[in-house]
Amino acid sequence: xxxxxxxxxxxxxxxxxxxxxxxxxxxxxxxxxxxxxxxxxxxxxxxxxxxxxxxxxxxxxxxxxxxxxxxxxxxxxxxxxxxxxxxxxxxxxxxxxxxxxxxxxxxxxxxxxxxxxxxxxxxxxxxxxxxxxxxxxxxxxxxxxxxxxxxxxxxxxxxxxxxxxxxxxxxxxxxxxxxxxxxxxxxxxxxxxxxxxxxxxxxxxxxxxxxxxxxx
Numbered sequence: 001x002x003x004x005x006x007x008x009x010x011x012x013x014x015x016x017x018x019x020x021x022x023x024x025x026x027x028x029x030x031x032x033x034x035x036x037x038x039x040x041x042x043x044x045x046x047x048x049x050x051x052x053x054x055x056x057x058x059x060x061x062x063x064x065x066x067x068x069x070x071x072x073x074x075x076x077x078x079x080x081x082x083x084x085x086x087x088x089x090x091x092x093x094x095x096x097x098x099x100x101x102x103x104x105x106x107x108x109x110x111x112x113x114x115x116x117x118x119x120x121x122x123x124x125x126x127x128x129x130x131x132x133x134x135x136x137x138x139x140x141x142x143x144x145x146x147x148x149x150x151x152x153x154x155x156x157x158x159x160x161x162x163x164x165x166x167x168x169x170x171x172x173x174x175x176x177x178x179x180x181x182x183x184x185x186x187x188x189x190x191x192x193x194x195x196x197x198x199x200x201x202x203x204x205x206x207x208x209x210x211x212x213x214x215x216x
Contacts, residue, residue: 001178001185001186002023002024002186003021003023003193004025004026004056004059004165004187005022005025005190005193006025006026006167006169006187006188007025008050010050012190013050013053017054023057024054024057024058024187025057025058026131027059027061028087029061044076044080047081051084055083057083057107058083059084059109059129060077060084060086061087062086062087062097065089065091065093065094067096070093071100073086074086074108075101078107085109086109087108087109088109088110088111089110089112090110090112090118099126102127102128107128107129108127108128108129109127110122110127110130110162112133113131113132113133115147116150116151118130119162119164120154126162129184130151130164131166132147132148132164132165132166132167133167134147134148134166134167134170135168135170135174137168148181148183152164152181152182163185164182164184165183165185165186166178166183166185166187167187167188169188169189170188171195172195174192175188175192175196
């Protein structure tokens, strides 16, 4: 399973890279705004800065919701760097845009997915990734991880090549649960990833080893 970090913060991206486990980055307009990155020129420069840190795919989201606008933005984003993946919402015009961009050899990430039907259409259109938002489903008392499992099963049954990128990860157990059901990728803030390292018995064992080593 690939690990992407969901942020626009360069320091957190570098920290994740230093762990040696980072495979890519996802961003969105809200994450850019959180870092104070505003304006088309600054946002596009920031995408390039991210690409220069990581080795893998970097999702960059279109703002337009019409077909022509999404194509125009998608092509401009893809031209910024070979690692850019164009992030497109799962709406009617978005599916059309994914089909067109994919036919031009541009990688796409179909975002804001909340149903297996949406994921199936995205895969049919040729999306590189599909992003089910599991935390937001959990927020309305629906099992987000179950949706990931359903999409994985459908894709495997029909041998669809689109990768399932589990998004809206809220905590460390979400990562484990997505791994158990076969998600190709998880994207989340740095803290849930670091949470995978934590276990009280590890801390206790290390403390004892060091204490025994330091005995006179």
